[in-house]
Amino acid sequence: MDIECLPFDRTGYFTDLICDYISEKETISSLFNRYPRLENFEAQIREKATNYPDAYRDILYTVLQDQYRGFEVSQETETHIKKLKEPITFTVVTGHQLNLFTGPLYFLYKIVSTINLTLELKKAYPKYNYVPVYWMATEDHDFDEINYFNFKGKKIQWNKKDGQEGAVGHFSTEGLDEVFETFADQLGNSDNANHLKTLFQDAYLKHDNLAKATRYLANELFAEHGLVILDGDDKRLKKLLIPYAQKDIFENLSFQKVSETVKGIENLEPSYGIQVNPREINYFYLKEGLRSRIVFQDDRFYVLDSELQFTREELEREINEHPERFSPNVIARPLYQEVILPNLCYIGGGGEIAYWLQLKEMFAALKVTFPMLLLRNSVLIITEKQNGKLKKMNLSVQDIFLKRSSFINKKIREISNIDIDFEPQKRLLEEQFKALYDLAGQTDKSFLGAVKAQEVKQKKGLDNLEKRLLKAQKRKLEDHVTRMTEIQNELFPNQSLQERNVNFSELYLELGKELVPLLMKSLHPLQLEFSIIKN
Incomplete structure (x- = not known):
């Protein structure tokens, strides 16, 4: 296994706000409480400890005990739930919708980032306890956002809403047997495929609503790491709000x-x-x-x-x-989370961090501690076969992150047996026109405009010739271009990040039970760079 990292601002997939937040740009420092560096957590712990009532811990413990009733709870998770009653215990939280079969890959990356941060905090500040929490967005009501997942380029969709309205956590799982049949038909019969089938069946066909099904699924994937799963849709917790x-x-x-x-x-x-x-x-x-x-x-x-x-x-x-x-709603939910949890840090994607950065003054006015905000790990996983293709075509990590046209043009120039770069000719042209400008200035300055127009025309002509030559070379090297775009399409489906499109089941078919340990070992939440894992 080989891991490369790329700064977020060099991937082309993150906004200026997120890149400036990562670089701690001074102009936005007023939007956050403390920057997520390990040394800043001590002050965050002290502040939260003085701003979280011990009585809330008993309520939280009781609610979690009730919510886990009927589920198999690992020793690690049970220990974490019990530790939440202790004043020296704090949480790190991530949240996500109840996407069918986890939805995109970044569901896993969010939770792995959360678990790994608690492990780092324990090493740095061992006298405290840290519990990783997954907040299930059970009260969301946009069914169309969560009723599908992508598998090998195809959309596996749950179409039968059956008139269900309101919070999706309450939605009945009736009808998901048809989705299972569709999914199972495409999985094959390997050991890993059969485990995925069992996981889907046990989650969705043996639980009567979407909240319970998602709890079961997340618990199966991460129980041994002590993940605690919380549903905020509870009267006792809402009373605190x-x-x-x-x-x-x-x-x-x-x-x-x-x-x-x-x-x-x-x-x-x-x-x-x-x-x-x-x-x-x-x-x-x-x-x-x-x-x-x-x-x-x-x-x-x-x-x-x-x-x-x-x-x-x-x-x-x-x-x-x-x-x-x-x-x-999206404005008030973060506040609810921070009111009921002894939380230090929220881990989310770029869009989530962007809206959290709008909330600090609201928290201050309500006298609730604003958490530290950490961008989750982002990952591109390259299989052994895909890595072989990249090496054969001499494609680097930096190459494949380029936008399609830039990617093709750059590589065509590199592999072409002729130089398709007219910059030397353009510089020579500029030198020639410099002499013409001098001549016009000495004779009749009214000709300067005509000289300038001719220079622009000549440069434009060179640009057009360069484009035509590049196009001709693309046709000549069509096979190579096709293979390049095919591998980029595999790694960036729909010209977007793999993690936003691909479901974990595709990687599980190849890696099986090694998938989560691989991520746990490879991802470092405070590193704040994009990870490329070559398996």
């Missing part, structure tokens, strides 16, 4: 603070895009089959797409009596 939900709904505090931050980000140089915009009310009303926004109009609170409406007094009573019916 009541004062914060009230400030959001009745005072619009979150809207005000995040809007101020958004305005500040928009005024930065360079200009960064805004990931999410806050709403005046950042909560949904949640009941079986319903998850709809709460809005305030004409002195009343309405639940969209329903006939429900409340006066302020009625809604205050509803929050206090039924906190489980109030579901935070």
